[in-house]
Amino acid sequence: MYELPSEEVGEPGLPDQFHPLQAQLLRLTFQPGNYDPEQVFSAMDLNVYYDENHTRRYKRPDWFGVVGVPRLYENRDLRLSYVVWQEGVSPSLVVELLSPSTQDQDLGQVEGEADGTPTKWEVYEQILRVPYYVVYDRTMGGFRGFELERGATAESPRYVEVEVRENRWWLEGLELGVGLWQGTYENVNRLWLRFYGSSGDWIPTPTERERAEKERERRARESAEQREARERQAKERERQAREAAEERAERFRRLLMENGINPDEI
Incomplete structure (x- = not known):
């Protein structure tokens, strides 16, 4: 982790103000019901290195969550990136926030590169086999959910789009749901993507918990x-x-x- 690049060379910073705020809200409310908080890690705009044989290849999700790994790298340090072959655990959920420049990649509508580098969709589906994948289009006010097909063969797992009802999707393996919430976060009132618990209530942020208390x-x-x-x-x-x-x-x-x-x- 300390040797691989943690920045996107030649790439500008975050595309807009919405991306970091939305990712932060996801991080603050990502509390899977079947995992200790110290065994949950999530990050925004962080390099995910996925191929030990091609160590310079990575994808950079807008946000992703992992369960079953320490919150801190080796229980002692903040991560510079997420190196799958060292961590031993792939992300459990990836969220991409659609923008015009990345929409085709996020939805798997582009071809792989000539040198064999797989697309973002292929990495999430075929290599990392991320169980849950969400793409959120804030301009249209809706999100789409994809789940790795149950019972798919080890050689060719496939994403199947799920039916999102009332802008909510329950992620059974995480004992957690994701949905759209109309409300105010960081003094901005709009539709936000956030998590809810088994009761159906939105998981509060620390600020919301403090205010409620x-x-x-x-x-x-x-x-x-x-x-x-x-x-x-x-x-x-x-x-x-x-x-x-x-x-x-x-x-x-x-x-x-x-x-x-x-x-x-x-």
Whole structure:
């Protein structure tokens, strides 16, 4: 990992502002239900080296997630790239964010290079055999999901497009779902791709969790304050009722005495 290039030589940076924000939201909500968070890794725009015999060949997904590997490289360092033959585990999910310059590659509509370098689609499907592949077209407001065909022969696995219902797709092997969410992230309100859990609820980001916890604390304080106010009001009513009863008894006592009757002798 330390010897292979971690940058795309001759390539510009990220294509727009949307790509890093969308990838970051995916990273923050990628929490497979059947894996410990310390055994989950995800990254955006990171070189994935896939061929030990051609060590300079790599693909650079917009975002990908891996389960069953340490969050840190060898449990000690941030990764510069993802070298499959060293890690021993291929990505479990790849997400490509469609743009005009990469759309044909992302959808497998281009030929391999003359030197035998496989296309992005071929790498994901035939070499890495990524179980789940998602392409999101933000301009059209929809995403497509592809799953590696169950029972496919070892020699020729194939992606099969799944039916995405109500803009959601449950990834059974990860105990996690991916879908489109209309909401505000980083002060931008739009359709975002993010993950949801088995309950069907969107997995919150750390900021959302913190905000929700503060709201729960506020409501708890409000409830406590309201309870204390009710108790004070009840005590005040009891005090007023007691004083009113004492006042009535005193008036009756005076009335008896005015009429020559000793109340203590009654």
